[in-house]
Amino acid sequence: MSTINSKNFITDNFLLQSDIAETLYHQYAKDLPIIDYHNHLSAKQIADNKPVKNITEVWLKGDHYKWRGMRANGIEEFNITGAASLKDKFLSWAETVPYTLRNPLFHWTQLELKRYFDIDDILQPSTADAIYEKANSILEHKTPAQLLEDMKVEVVCTTDDPADDLMDHKKIAEGDFYTKVLPTFRSDNLFWIGKPSFSKYLIRLGDASGITINSFDAFLKSIDQRIAYFDSLGCKLSDFGLGEHLDIVDFTEEDVALIFDKKLKGEILSTSEITTYRSFLFLYLGKKYHEFDWAQQYHLGSLRNNNTRLEAEIGLDAGCDSIGDFPVAEFMSKLFKALESTNQLAKTITYNLNPSQNEVFATMMGNFQSADTPGKMQWGSGWWFLDQKDGMEKQLNTLSNMGLLSRFVGMLTDSRSFLSFPRHEYFRRILCNLVAEDVKNGLVPNDLEFIGKIIQNICYFNAVKYFKFND
Known part of the structure; x- marks a missing residue:
């Protein structure tokens, strides 16, 4: 292929297609610090700071x-x-x-x-x-810490297993770091009761909590201990990301205890038993998140590990995941309805991977808004394969049409790389250009001071207030 002859491709006004867009970006969005409330960065790398x-x-x-x-x-x-x-x-x-x-x-x-x-x-x-x-x-x-500071990253929320010891987070909190690095309670492994590896995971979870998990009651106490521990280190969010069909079914706690005991005895569980166990766990965890005033995140719709040859060669996260077409509306409705019925629905952010479900997610979140937190139920930013210009514009437009863009908590990287933070700049430029087009076309008032404040809220201040990062 011949050489691309183009220096200075990234200009000051990259993606900004009007004077109004330039004003909104340069005067209101550009210099704000970054809140990155969901990523997969290594806390160890930050703590070691080499x-x-x-x-x-x-x-x-x-x-x-x-x-x-x-x-x-x-x-x-x-x-x-x-x-x-x-x-x-x-x-x-x-x-x-x-x-x-x-x-x-x-x-x-x-x-x-x-x-x-x-x-x-x-x-x-x-x-x-x-x-x-x-x-x-x-x-x-x-160092990783310097790279974060160079991009003015004020807060980073990593993704952590309930059994992680979080020693690196403690080290960072005690050190002299510009960036606040907080853990996120990623609950996926608690749901894998059908896997042979679940028994080994219970040993790891028990070691972390100091509780021998030899009963269902001990399991719940262990979860409670880990949530309290995460909270003591500044955790503000939970996360969930199993990419498969999910459901909420009726259960009694006695039924779930019997299912758990069967697993402890090494017996094989049926699909319906696994669904029953998971239904209980979704509600149990959801109530705990509400108790601790965390925001719960649900990443839904991925079809993972499609290439078994590469999975065997490289392992999980080989880059062979894709968009799934699982039904999700009924699951979300049942879950949020059950938690809302007892006034125990936490702040919630959902992310869809299938773009055909944009309106499904946007309208579902509108069903459960509450006066206790403006924008309590968030339909999150374009995730994974939708984290690109077209996907972000569609998310912003759908959210504007079916919710309140002004209450949106904005962008995140969802990245493992310390060099990924210009994605926030990318989002901010796209946002400013999109809103500027409405001003140009007379669809919103030409009041750039008011609109600029909305832009600033979406890019930074909404997230600070929503997650209470200043507490």
């Missing part, structure tokens, strides 16, 4: 978005997740970047090179060596 040193390590390792792009471009797996050198993996990515044109990876790549390394050149084979050397010369002296 220089990153190599761009391949911080940019390509674990990034399934890039892996998928490289595979689509015909790159050998050896140069993606295999034993190739860090330089060769970077060169393979550089070979792929020009072919990502019109994919969000192209924009993200250039934004990240510009913001972290002041690189204007398009990454491609002809520029790869120079970019690799410059980036590494900067990263040689940059």
Whole structure:
């Protein structure tokens, strides 16, 4: 492929298509700090705070978005997740970047090179060596904490298993860090009662809580202990992300205790027993989240680990997940209705992966709003495959039509990379341009001071208030 001849692709007014958009972005959105309330960053890396040193390590390792792009471009797996050198993996990515044109990876790549390394050149084979050397010369002296501070990231909420000891979060809290790093209670492993590995997980959970899990009652006490422990370290959110069909069915606690005891005895559970157990757990956890004033998150609609060969070769999170077409409306309705009926419905954020369900999610959240928290029920930002310009615009438009955009808690990275925070800039530019088009077309009043405050709330202040990060 011939060389892309374009310096300064990322200009000051990138994505801003009018004077109004430029005003909204530069005067109101650009300089706000970042609240990243959902990501998969390593708290250990932040706590250890050692220089990153190599761009391949911080940019390509674990990034399934890039892996998928490289595979689509015909790159050998050896140069993606295999034993190739860090330089060769970077060169393979550089070979792929020009072919990502019109994919969000192209924009993200250039934004990240510009913001972290002041690189204007398009990454491609002809520029790869120079970019690799410059980036590494900067990263040689940059720690993860410094990278976060460079992007003015005020709060990061990591994703953590109930059995995690959170020692790294303690270390960060006791240190001199610009960024507040808080844990998030990711409950998925509590739901996998049908898996053979569940018994081993109960041992790990018991060790973490100091409670031997030899009964259903001990299991619940262990969960309670872990939630209280997470809360003591500043946890403000829970998360759930099983990508499969879900349901809420009627149950008695006695039935669930018997099902749990069967599992402790090593017996095989039926599908209906697993659904009954999960129904109880959804409600039990939901009430605990309400008790601790956490926001609960539900990531719904992914079909995971489709390529069994790559899963066997690389493991989970190999970049072989896709959009599922599971029904979700009835599940959400049953769950939220049950919690609301006892006034124990916590602040809630839902994310859909299937874009055909945008309106389903947006309208469902409107059923359960409450005066205790403005925007209590949030339909979250474009997630995963929808985290791109078209997906974000559709989410913003649907939310505007069927909810209150002005109460939206805004963007997150959902990323494992310390170089992903320009995604907040990407979102802010898209938001400002979208609203500016309405002003230009006479669809909203031309009052940029009022609109600018709405923009600032969406980009920063709504999240601070909603999650109570200043408490």
